[in-house]
Amino acid sequence: MDGESKAAWAAGGMVFAAVSMIMMGVWQAIEGIFGIATDNFYAEVQDYVVSIDTTAWGWIHLILGVVTALVGCALFGGATWARVLGVVLACLVLINNFLYLPYYPFWSLLIIALAIFSIWAMTVAPKPTGPDYR
Structure with a gap:
């Protein structure tokens, strides 16, 4: 794969990262x-390392979800701060869902996969430049 193909994948991945951050946020909130x-x-779940009440998990997911969706919206603007915060939030979402695996495994694995790809896309995509860049 040449340099232009990688850049195209990364730029397309950045749009996907923004969309997936919004999806992750909405799913987390739900x-x-x-x-x-x-x-x-x-x-x-009995005898698990992290024993937190499902209501507490609910609040964690709701807050993390709303913030993640908002940062996903900001990623469409191409702001560097949104990328940095997006990577941090995607890492938090990944850790959160890893700890949440025993409660809802399939859902957690799906969100973990989206978080991993989002982290990759946000770190690899080139910064947009040119007259069309806002």
């Missing part, structure tokens, strides 16, 4: 709302 509203929606 997951948080379910955790807050219904205590019996998620599996009860």
Whole structure:
């Protein structure tokens, strides 16, 4: 793969990263709302390293989700601060869902995969320049 192909993949990946950050944020928020509203929606886990009540998990997911979605929207503007904050938030989302695996495995694995690709896209994509750049 030559340099132009890599740049095209990375630039397209940046758009995907913005969209996936918004999706991750919305999904996290929905997951948080379910955790807050219904205590019996998620599996009860016994003897796990991280024992947090599902309502507390719900608040963590809701707050993290709203902030992640907002930063995903800011990524469309190409702001460097949004990239940096996006990488930090994607790492937090990844860690959060890794710890949440026993409660809702498939959902957590899906969000972990999106977070990994988002981190890659935000760190590899070139900074946009030129007259069309806002």
